[in-house]
Amino acid sequence: MTIQQSQSATLSNVKKGRLICVGTGLQLAGQIGALSLSYIEHADVVFSLVPDGFSERWLMSLNSDVRSLQPYYAQCGEIKNRRATYAEMVNAVLREVRLGKLVVCALYGHPGVFACVGHLSIKQARLEGYDASMLPGISAEACLWADLGIDPGNSGHQSFEATQFMIYHHVPDPTTHLLLWQIALAGEHTLTQFSTTKARLQILVEHLTQWYPLDHQVMIYEAANLPFQSPVIERMALSSLPEARLTPISTLLIPPAKQITLNHEMLAKLGITESDIG
16 A cells, blocks of 8 residues: 555545634734634634633624534533533534535634643544644633733743632742632632632632741732723732632732742762853
8 A cells, every 4th residue: 555545545534524713812813823713714613711701702703603602601600510510511512523525613712721622522522533632712811911021931830720720739939820610619629619718718828828928928810801991900918818809710829939949969970060051
């Protein structure tokens, strides 16, 4: 068999339907890549998970068949595990892929960062023999560094989902920036609630005092969704965190509490002196 014949045989084994998960960025229309935009425009169907009606209507201006995934979340008073919600979303997306369509899943921010629907959909599509891929988008973290004027390369950074940070043995480095995502859900493990409590936030504060003093200045950050909005940047002492106003898009940034120090043993091995560092 020739290389061309082998390639043709491989391609013939790939089913017709295709899935592309794209990120719309954080701000309406202005933070999406040209390739992602093109896929949205040319898709047979677009599934969306975006934060507001402005973004939804913008997607509808690009494609005549846009279907929101928001209705799969628990409605008015309903208690529903988010795992069930995500499974329903994946089934809705895959149903159209199986019909042989070019399907785009347009997700707020970066489609693969704190957004499991894209990963789950791609995994299932590939298991069933369909072509599936992901294109990056501008994430909340990218906006955070820009809005706060911080270069994480100066001292490094660590990043954890807040509840995961609490229930596992993660050890932060107080010489770096620490990001705790989904702080408004800190300690919520049932996947049925969309908020935490002051008591759970107090437990988090007590946990963090192993590495940070109570008067250490921290920041609550929320990226702007629309061009006419400004980001939320609220500074406070760590001890005040339980009283903070939090929303589902709040992120906790804890700046370094200690200066980085040189590893003199490594400097000696590398033949570097302190004066070489500058």
